[in-house]
Amino acid sequence: MALNHLGMNVMLHTIEVAGIIAFASSGFIEARRKRMDVVGVFTVAFITAFGGGTLRDLLLDRRPLFWVEHQEYPILIFVMALIAIPVLRHLRHAVAENAIVFADALGLGLFSVNGASLASEAEMPMFVCAMMGVITGIFGGVLRDVICNEIPLVFRRSNLYATCAFAGCWVYLLLNQLHVMEIVALLFGTATTFLLRMLAVRFDWKLPA
Amino acid sequence: MALNHLGMNVMLHTIEVAGIIAFASSGFIEARRKRMDVVGVFTVAFITAFGGGTLRDLLLDRRPLFWVEHQEYPILIFVMALIAIPVLRHLRHAVAENAIVFADALGLGLFSVNGASLASEAEMPMFVCAMMGVITGIFGGVLRDVICNEIPLVFRRSNLYATCAFAGCWVYLLLNQLHVMEIVALLFGTATTFLLRMLAVRFDWKLPA
Amino acid sequence: MALNHLGMNVMLHTIEVAGIIAFASSGFIEARRKRMDVVGVFTVAFITAFGGGTLRDLLLDRRPLFWVEHQEYPILIFVMALIAIPVLRHLRHAVAENAIVFADALGLGLFSVNGASLASEAEMPMFVCAMMGVITGIFGGVLRDVICNEIPLVFRRSNLYATCAFAGCWVYLLLNQLHVMEIVALLFGTATTFLLRMLAVRFDWKLPA
Numbered sequence: 001m002a003l004n005h006l007g008m009n010v011m012l013h014t015i016e017v018a019g020i021i022a023f024a025s026s027g028f029i030e031a032r033r034k035r036m037d038v039v040g041v042f043t044v045a046f047i048t049a050f051g052g053g054t055l056r057d058l059l060l061d062r063r064p065l066f067w068v069e070h071q072e073y074p075i076l077i078f079v080m081a082l083i084a085i086p087v088l089r090h091l092r093h094a095v096a097e098n099a100i101v102f103a104d105a106l107g108l109g110l111f112s113v114n115g116a117s118l119a120s121e122a123e124m125p126m127f128v129c130a131m132m133g134v135i136t137g138i139f140g141g142v143l144r145d146v147i148c149n150e151i152p153l154v155f156r157r158s159n160l161y162a163t164c165a166f167a168g169c170w171v172y173l174l175l176n177q178l179h180v181m182e183i184v185a186l187l188f189g190t191a192t193t194f195l196l197r198m199l200a201v202r203f204d205w206k207l208p209a
Numbered sequence: 210m211a212l213n214h215l216g217m218n219v220m221l222h223t224i225e226v227a228g229i230i231a232f233a234s235s236g237f238i239e240a241r242r243k244r245m246d247v248v249g250v251f252t253v254a255f256i257t258a259f260g261g262g263t264l265r266d267l268l269l270d271r272r273p274l275f276w277v278e279h280q281e282y283p284i285l286i287f288v289m290a291l292i293a294i295p296v297l298r299h300l301r302h303a304v305a306e307n308a309i310v311f312a313d314a315l316g317l318g319l320f321s322v323n324g325a326s327l328a329s330e331a332e333m334p335m336f337v338c339a340m341m342g343v344i345t346g347i348f349g350g351v352l353r354d355v356i357c358n359e360i361p362l363v364f365r366r367s368n369l370y371a372t373c374a375f376a377g378c379w380v381y382l383l384l385n386q387l388h389v390m391e392i393v394a395l396l397f398g399t400a401t402t403f404l405l406r407m408l409a410v411r412f413d414w415k416l417p418a
Numbered sequence: 419m420a421l422n423h424l425g426m427n428v429m430l431h432t433i434e435v436a437g438i439i440a441f442a443s444s445g446f447i448e449a450r451r452k453r454m455d456v457v458g459v460f461t462v463a464f465i466t467a468f469g470g471g472t473l474r475d476l477l478l479d480r481r482p483l484f485w486v487e488h489q490e491y492p493i494l495i496f497v498m499a500l501i502a503i504p505v506l507r508h509l510r511h512a513v514a515e516n517a518i519v520f521a522d523a524l525g526l527g528l529f530s531v532n533g534a535s536l537a538s539e540a541e542m543p544m545f546v547c548a549m550m551g552v553i554t555g556i557f558g559g560v561l562r563d564v565i566c567n568e569i570p571l572v573f574r575r576s577n578l579y580a581t582c583a584f585a586g587c588w589v590y591l592l593l594n595q596l597h598v599m600e601i602v603a604l605l606f607g608t609a610t611t612f613l614l615r616m617l618a619v620r621f622d623w624k625l626p627a
Binding site: 058059061124125126127128131142146149150151152154155156161162163206207208 | 252
């Protein structure tokens with residue numbers, strides 16, 4: 001049981017790091033397209049990567065915050081910000097565009113399901129777990145758009161986004177309810193969100209207005 | 210005493226639900242006017258309804274958050290969001306306009322005084338109680354406007370709004386100080402805010418610029 | 419040791435008040451330039467002055483919040499808001515412009531280093547202490563700009579700002595590491611931020627884009 005708990009912690013930790021890098025990358029690309037300076041690039045990447053998880057931790061009253069406990073996370077983004085500007089200058093526009101969509105879909109899946117899992121561990125009711133997952137997944141991007149002075153993409157009539165996170169969280173939560181192994185539930189939930197999002201972009205799926 | 214405390218809890222709970230429905234309705238109408246999809250409608254309604262109370266709970270360090278403890282609140286808004294779009298399509302513009310003002314004034318009164326009451330229960334100093342009331346009442350709308358990429362209406366030179374909430378909170382706090390029955394203090398505070406707001410809209414009252 | 423701790427508390431408290439007045443003043447001037455009414459002037463000043471520190475306290479889970487514990491802080495800003503409008507009407511534009519820059523640079527130095535010091539007291543890792551300092555220093559202004567519906571100045575390619583706070587925090591943290599007296603470390607850190615900021619404005623220093 002203790003081993004299991006440790007194993008799950010390591011797994012959640014790894015998922016967290018992967019999600020951070022994916023989201024921070026989408027933040028770098030966005031900030032560069034707005035021609036921000038190094039501080040702007042760092043901050044937008046930081047807020048995109050940690051905004052959703054920080055809001056979740058504030059709502060669940062989890063302390064220390066995950067990026068306070070692991071100062072290597074913000075340092076990683078700080079170093080990435082310093083090298084992002086010259087690197088991004090040499091990427092072609094279309095590549096950057098596709099890279100955003102892919103990294104962002106991966107981050108969305110990883111963060112949402114991770115958030116639902118943490119809320120479930122904290123014994124929240126199921127609907128709240130699903131909402132915490134969606135908040136973890138989308139609020140980094142919402143804050144990024146608010147700070148960049150735009151209506152958050154996710155609330156406009158664009159391709160399915162929050163809905164993909166919502167669906168993935170329910171897949172995770174239901175598998176969890178059926179006592180499937182945690183790692184399997186996490187994988188299926190993340191894959192559901194990721195695939196739904198990629199399909200929504202590919203086939204231009206939208207919700208009715 | 211225990212009974213009294215229970216009775217007060219039930220009363221505050223009822224006020225909370227009424228306020229949520231009022232504010233969520235104003236959120237639905239606003240989101241529909243911006244032609245958002247279902248996710249946008251749900252989120253704007255959710256943030257309008259729970260934003261102020263959530264900020265208050267974060268500031269007062271109250272956990273679990275009221276909408277986490279009662280998952281029926283977000284579920285209620287989720288279901289309302291699904292039926293809001295067809296329903297709103299059949300309302301005439303003028304009706305919607307008036308409905309926003311009325312529901313919003315009621316929500317403002319209910320939430321502000323409820324917030325002041327919770328802060329008072331937490332033994333905050335009086336001026337802070339009044340501020341917590343105003344924050345509870347107005348910040349849902351502020352966040353809605355920030356997310357919709359507008360300068361919050363409440364800070365522009367429009368008809369009295371935050372001032373009505375401020376006045377209602379002081380009425381509640383002073384009656385409370387005089388040991389008037391809690392329910393009476395709550396009613397008078399709420400009525401003060403509601404009536405001041407309706408009068409301000411009707412007679413175009415503004416603060417000096 | 420107890421005396422030392424008390425002395426440090428008094429000192430941090432004094433710095434806090436000076437920073438609040440400096441930031442609130444910049445908030446008044448900004449809100450007046452947008453021709454907001456009294457409620458707007460108060461709220462923008464309040465958020466500019468307390469936004470950064472409140473976010474820091476939420477992130478560090480410090481309660482009660484500093485402006486809840488000391489209701490004289492918000493009352494001070496409330497009274498200042500009432501007299502700010504007539505006073506500001508008689509200031510000439512150029513004076514107001516210079517006053518914003520000066521007060522803001524002072525507030526930036528005082529708040530950032532104070533934030534780093536509080537995070538250090540809470541035994542956060544050093545990079546996180548520096549970040550908490552920068553957050554305390556700049557987020558009041560970020561929230562002010564978000565609410566005024568502008569891209570935060572600090573993230574655009576303008577004169578060095580967050581970078582000055584970052585440098586001052588590291589000066590403080592390194593002196594602290596060398597066991598220099600707390601008051602000396604605070605003074606040097608604050609002075610570093612203040613001077614760097616004034617020089618950046620004077621000589622138009624920017625980060626590379």
